[in-house]
Amino acid sequence: MTDTLSALPYGDLLFMVETLIPERSDKEHLVELIKDDEGFIEAMLRDEELFDRVMSDEEILVKISPKLFFAILLERIRRDLEKETYTIEKRHSQRIAVFDSHRVVDLLSQKQIRDYLAEMLASFTRIESFTLPVRVRKGIWRKYRFNDFNVDSLIKYCQAVDEDQRFRFYKRIADVCLFLAGMFPEHIEAQYRYPLSGKIRPRVMGQRRRSIEDYEEEGKAFYELAAGHEVARAQNLDGVLSTLSENFTLAEKPLAFMSDHYLWLRRHELFEL
Secondary structure (H helix, E strand, O other): OOOOOOOOOHHHHHHHHHHHOOOOOOHHHHHHHHOOOHHHHHHHHOOHHHHHHHHHOOOHHHHOOHHHHHHHHHHHHHHHHHOOOOEEEEEOOEEEEEOOHHHHHHHHOOHHHHHHHHHHHHHOOOOOEEEEEEEEEOOEEEEEEEEOOOHHHHHHHHHHOOHHHOHHHHHHHHHHHHHHHHHOHHHHHHHHEOOOOOOEOOOEOOEOOOOHHHHHHHHHHHHHHHHOOHHHHHOOOHHHHHHHHHOHHHHHHHHHHHHHHOOOOOHHHHOOO
């Protein structure tokens, strides 16, 4: 897996230096000195002054990458949850206290997990459509267009390609499930059942309605499939994906905390739901 922090672009590192060490006149030179110093960059990410600047600037994503933005937030949330004894789960329009904050902190203490979540959240600031050639039968291919945010579309095309090409689909399906369950549980509930009667909405154009539990089960299953794929091993992602499969509901918690405490008024501006 590419190291999220060492892979930060020059502009992100310069922004951090300008924010936290404004008195230095040789900022560009300082960036060159720290760019490979993972410990120093981690310490900068935890700085309250950096967090305050990022959260107070409404145009921050014009100045830094989404990856850095979410890396800073995840570091802050890890520290926030260290002070909490419970997290909140949203189920069927109810809020349930669960005494698992220490387990969420343990999960976020794994650097590769934090890096993965920062990359994943950044990917949802831009939703893409793809045209994919699919073999209908021997010698006959047809082009299909799909959206990389639609679970049904992703599953359909995942089934249409050979196993050696399925990793990106396995991973993306699981990511969509985690993102929605953590960041937009009320959207899942609104799509799943009518708000007044509580009855489950009918299918639309053959697409099934999913509860949050359905998203969780599919997310776990597809992270497991992704973890077992040869591409995951080649990219050193198998351990991270396996951990997310085994701890899917825990991984929702930092996203939910982020949504409720820091992004509630900006979620629809940041993400193309």
